[in-house]
Amino acid sequence: MALIMVLLAMALVVMLAGGMTKHQSVRIYKAGHYLAQSQGYSIALGAEAFAGQILFRDFEADREDNLFIDSPNEAWARYSAVLPLDNGVVEVQIDDLGGRINLNDLVNPQGQPDEVTRERLTRLIEVLGIGNLSVDAIIDWIDPNDETISAYGAEDGQYLLQNPAYRAANQPFTSVTELRLLEGISEDDYQLLSLHVAALPVSGAGINVNMAPQAVIQALHPELTEAQAESVVAQREDERFETVQDFLALPEFAGLGLKAEGLTLKTHFFEVASRITYDDRVVNLVSTIYRSPAGELSTVRRDTGQKNRITKERFAVSDN
Template sequence: MALIMVLLAMALVTLVAAGMVPKQELRIFSAGHYLAQQQGYSIALGAEAFAQRILVRDYEDDKEDNALVDNLEEVWAANSAVLPVESTNEGTPRVIAVAEVQIDGLGGRINLNDLVRGGEAVEPVTKERVANLLAVLEITGFRVDALIDWIDANDQTVTAYGAEDGAYLLAEPAYRAANQLFTSVSELRLIEGMTEEAYRALLPHVAALPVSGAGINVNTATAEVIASLHNELTLAQAEAVIEKRAEEPFETVQEFLALPEFAGLGLKASGLQVRTAFFEVVSRITYDNRVVNLVSLVYRNPEGEVQTVRRDTGQKNRITKEPVSVPD
């Protein structure tokens, strides 16, 4: 009997131990994954600081040249950067992570939040430009009025083409119009009549900046955004403007408006500029066979100081520019 009891006790201990091992392995894996993610995020913050320094240096160089102009030929816009991250904990330097960093200027896009001023007043110039952009992109499923209704503070549609709570409460699941500024361009997916195809078409040409009045940088604007500046401009004319810009960036808005493509249109300088204030810093960190993504919205003020506005870790595959290795 004693021998049987010992055998039963050993069997019970074996079963308990066998059940604990997988759970312990899972806990160890989870803890290791969490630590690696945190380390990767810390490196991403360092990559963000590196990009901010690039923007500060760009401002200092422009100020020294007495030409505060941002264009696509500058260092921050031309390429992404690849930075090896080394550790010397064991005496010999070794690469433990790779940081990829890309800076995208948002000045060449139409700011959706410029559609409405003060929560109520529709900004006619921006409204016309967004309507023109929809026409250039051949988007017909919804009108600019639906975007205005998404932002304005009231619950009344601006026209029959708008959409307020009444339209969105019929959705599954039901939701309401934001009635505030866009906090992310991804909110476009919620707009009445929006399709994934239309969203993807709009994405490179619009932004959701936290302020209004940032303006469009004519040196970085896409051909579609340039064509949206007037309803008589064609995409071919806009592409011709970009070809001229590639030869020599515009130093002033007046120089841009003096182009023959705009002759007789009466195009105004309202909302146009040659500088960029808001940028997206896209970081992708590879650490311990794991990837951490970070997209940071940063603001560079007129004095050249750069600060982070918000961060997003949910966006992937945003590194698109040709990489350039940065020396240690």
């Protein structure tokens, strides 16, 4: 009887020890995973700072030349950087946001639609072949009132019928991803439009015509054809525009009366996409960076949910 009791006690101890070991192993794994993710995120912040230094050096070069221009032929715009790392690799890419149409330019500080931006975004949607999205629905998403701007607008009444229900933001876009919530937009339409628009925290920054995609160039005037927009982009690749007047003087714009309003050659907002492969784990970080007219850099927001953002040709950076 005593032997049986000893065996039962031993079995109980073994079971408890086994359970504790398994529980401890899970905790060790979680701790290790959290540590690796934290280290990866810290490295991503370093990659963001590295990109900031590139942008600052670009500003210093422009200041030395006394010509503040951002264009596709600059190294930061052409390549992504690959940096060596113990037990991993760092990939960094800087993307221009100045060549896109800023959604928050649609409504002026007085809460009224900006007609120039409204017309340009309407044409952009047409050029991209997006059929079900109305610019008025985008304006209603931003403007502070609860009344639709037209029969093509959308306010709380439409969105409260969704499942789950939600309301219009009635404030500026904080992220382009909010477009997914708008009345009439599909995921394919969003993916296409998101490459040509931005959600900048300020209005009036202007469209950098040196960096604008072909569709944005074509959207600047209703009489511009696809072939003419292609020609403008081809000329820009051969030689960047050094003044807005050089851009407007192109033969493709002759007789159109295209105005310089809302056009610029300088970019102030950039996206820095970082992918950190470290200890067999991957950490992604997309940061929106603002570069002031004085060259000062500040981070507007960070997003760890975006993947597959490194798309440009790789350029290896030595660790020496």
